[in-house]
Amino acid sequence: MQVPSPFEYERAQSVQHAIALLERLGEDARVVAGGHSLLPMMKLRLADPEYLVDINDLREELGYITVEGGEVRIGALVRHADLLADENLAALFPIIRDAERLIADPVVRNWGTLGGSLCQADPSEDLTTVCEALDAQCVITGSSGQRVVSMAEFYRGPYETAVGEAELLTEVRLPIRPGGASAYQKVKRRAGDWPVAASGVAVWLDGGTVTDARVALTAVGAEGVVDVSDVLVGATPSEEVFAAAGALASAASAPVTDSRGSAEYKRHLAGELTVRALRSAVERALSSTP
Amino acid sequence: MQVTMTVNGTEVSRDIEPRTLLVHFLRDTLGLTGTHWGCDTSNCGVCVVWVDERPVKSCTMLAAMAGGKSVRTVEGLERDGELDPVQRGFMECHGLQCGYCTPGMMMTARWLLDHNPDPTEGEIREAISGQICRCTGYSTIVRSIRWAATHENSSSIESPETAGSPS
Ligand SMILES: Cc1cc2nc3c(=O)[nH]c(=O)nc-3n(C[C@H](O)[C@H](O)[C@H](O)COP(=O)(O)OP(=O)(O)OC[C@H]3O[C@@H](n4cnc5c(N)ncnc54)[C@H](O)[C@@H]3O)c2cc1C
Ligand code: FES
Numbered sequence: 001m002q003v004p005s006p007f008e009y010e011r012a013q014s015v016q017h018a019i020a021l022l023e024r025l026g027e028d029a030r031v032v033a034g035g036h037s038l039l040p041m042m043k044l045r046l047a048d049p050e051y052l053v054d055i056n057d058l059r060e061e062l063g064y065i066t067v068e069g070g071e072v073r074i075g076a077l078v079r080h081a082d083l084l085a086d087e088n089l090a091a092l093f094p095i096i097r098d099a100e101r102l103i104a105d106p107v108v109r110n111w112g113t114l115g116g117s118l119c120q121a122d123p124s125e126d127l128t129t130v131c132e133a134l135d136a137q138c139v140i141t142g143s144s145g146q147r148v149v150s151m152a153e154f155y156r157g158p159y160e161t162a163v164g165e166a167e168l169l170t171e172v173r174l175p176i177r178p179g180g181a182s183a184y185q186k187v188k189r190r191a192g193d194w195p196v197a198a199s200g201v202a203v204w205l206d207g208g209t210v211t212d213a214r215v216a217l218t219a220v221g222a223e224g225v226v227d228v229s230d231v232l233v234g235a236t237p238s239e240e241v242f243a244a245a246g247a248l249a250s251a252a253s254a255p256v257t258d259s260r261g262s263a264e265y266k267r268h269l270a271g272e273l274t275v276r277a278l279r280s281a282v283e284r285a286l287s288s289t290p
Numbered sequence: 291m292q293v294t295m296t297v298n299g300t301e302v303s304r305d306i307e308p309r310t311l312l313v314h315f316l317r318d319t320l321g322l323t324g325t326h327w328g329c330d331t332s333n334c335g336v337c338v339v340w341v342d343e344r345p346v347k348s349c350t351m352l353a354a355m356a357g358g359k360s361v362r363t364v365e366g367l368e369r370d371g372e373l374d375p376v377q378r379g380f381m382e383c384h385g386l387q388c389g390y391c392t393p394g395m396m397m398t399a400r401w402l403l404d405h406n407p408d409p410t411e412g413e414i415r416e417a418i419s420g421q422i423c424r425c426t427g428y429s430t431i432v433r434s435i436r437w438a439a440t441h442e443n444s445s446s447i448e449s450p451e452t453a454g455s456p457s
């Protein structure tokens with residue numbers, strides 16, 4: 001039987017209360033949101049906190065999806081199932097629904113949260129890639145107020161983020177830019193499994209020409225956004241252009257061989273999935289502009 | 291710590307260790323052994339129950355996290371001594387062999403039909419995709435859930451003796 005080591009459990013009544021608890025309890029305290037990454041780690045003793053601060057009651061403060069002032073704001077406690085179901089998000093950023101359809105399984109998606117996913121910073125985690133492609137900003141809240149960081153600052157490497165010991169990720173902001181569309185392509189071995197590899201893409205077009213593009217990869221050891229501007233910006237979308245961008249994605253990846261596949265296969269996937277995601281994103285961008 | 295929650299409509303309050311998982315609380319503390327426990331790693335889905343109307347793998351939730359919330363287990367599917375159409379579907383269409391996966395499958399099926407009363411085969415397969423059955427090959431489970439969808443309002447047969455409320 002797998003159970004975590006003993007710990008004390010506290011329930012936060014507000015964001016400020018959660019932060020005060022984290023401050024008081026120090027480095028031995030951890031926040032629990034959906035618990036679908038943290039509890040498995042605690043069972044395996046990969047995490048061993050002395051205090052758990054449960055933030056699930058903060059749905060009012062952290063459970064919103066709003067569109068305002070040229071950006072979408074999503075509270076950290078929004079769950080995968082909510083992200084998947086939201087029609088506004090699907091229209092503005094189709095990459096989110098693409099990704100959410102394939103994250104874990106429907107029951108896990110009922111509980112896992114956006115904040116937990118980003119803060120876990122698992123290299124195989126899909127929403128970090130989505131947020132990188134969409135150039136998201138992360139709002140981190142502590143006792144002295146809020147700071148807003150880019151994904152490049154937020155994600156410090158596997159299992160490491162910019163969120164401090166007595167801080168919470170409270171909100172993710174996605175900028176809405178005209179002429180854009182996005183897509184996510186992922187290969188996994190079976191229903192419910194983590195990705196073998198995945199690629200997330202956002203493109204912007206003006207009069208049939210690419211004006212900007214962002215490509216990010218999952219589970220293949222690539223760091224940050226892949227620089228594809230040389231082959232995409234200023235180009236007219238074509239299979240040749242997509243293939244050139246795919247080659248850059250392959251080159252940017254540094255996967256390791258494991259039970260999910262060989263390094264060679266994953267590098268191939270990084271390229272091929274980038275091609276497919278670009279194809280889909282460009283098609284969406286062209287069909288949504290009159 | 292003291293935890294209080296509503297289980298199948300009855301309020302229960304128990305003194306537990308904070309690290310107690312919901313699945314063990316239901317089975318060992320309350321004696322509701324209808325909820326099964328298998329992989330322990332949120333992969334097999336035999337432990338699925340509802341917490342505040344949302345299915346969850348109860349091996350991956352603390353009992354403490356369900357405090358103040360409403361939990362529904364397979365024992366809470368029957369109403370007034372009548373089996374739920376989902377339970378009847380599994381009987382009619384041979385939806386189980388060993389029965390290990392069945393409680394979790396039925397909880398997910400009930401939730402699916404509450405939100406999508408006429409699901410396609412594809413939608414049913416997607417809904418149960420986080421749950422593993424080693425016996426049936428899934429076809430009869432899908433058929434059982436379809437049977438339930440088409441018999442939602444038909445009159446029921448009497449349920450056999452079950453231990454419906456927490457001991
Ligand atoms: C069977 C299974 C399959 C899965 N498959 C996939 C998959 O294919 N792709 C994928 O991307 N994910 C997958 N996941 C992970 C799933 O998406 C998790 O739910 C998610 O990564 C973590 O979210 P959570 O809310 O459960 O976080 P928790 O487990 O509660 O927390 C994770 C970490 O983040 C911290 N944390 C949580 N919220 C905050 C916050 N607001 N501020 C600061 N720190 C915070 C916690 O302290 C902890 O360190 C899978 C999980 C399971 C169980
Ligand atoms: S025991 Fe919970 S998913 Fe297998």
Ligand code: FES
Nearest residue numbers: 387389423424425
């Ligand atoms: S009936 Fe045996 S596992 Fe499903």
